Amino acid sequence: FMLTLSSPNFPVRTAAVWIIAIVAFSWIYRKTILSEEEFLLKTYGQEYISYRETVNSIIPKLNSLHNFFDSRVYSKETFRKNKEWRGMTAMMGIILFVAARIYYGF
Missing domain, CATH: 1.10.287 (Helix Hairpins)
Structure with missing residues (x-):
């Protein structure tokens, strides 16, 4: 719905729509991440804590990107x-x- 409100002819409205969308997405994403981390902590305990210490939650480590394009994964x-x-x-x-x-x- 909000994408239909954006238009190059109305830059202020377009900027407002994108700001609202980004804020909403960020809020929802953060709530989801916290909920999933809580579930993983309850389910896996210390194993998840060890995993969390070695793996970034949002932005992957640059040295692990080679696995991203591995079709066997x-x-x-x-x-x-x-x-x-x-x-x-x-x-x-x-x-x-x-x-x-x-x-x-x-």
């Missing part, structure tokens, strides 16, 4: 089971919508 079955395709589909839809708005100017 990913499982298509896990991708489907976790329903990650929904997020990917939504993101592609948003990108196409924004591109159409920019190209056609509506």
Whole structure:
């Protein structure tokens, strides 16, 4: 809904919409992270604490990026089971919508 309010013809409104979206996303994401960390701590205890000390929660360490592009790490079955395709589909839809708005100017 908020993306339909943004327009290059109305830069102040567009900036306000993006600020609201970024603040809302940040708040929701932070709440989600804290909730997940609490669950992991209750479930795994000391094992999770050790893991958390070696792995960054949001931004990966640069020396671990080589694993990001390793196709052996990913499982298509896990991708489907976790329903990650929904997020990917939504993101592609948003990108196409924004591109159409920019190209056609509506």
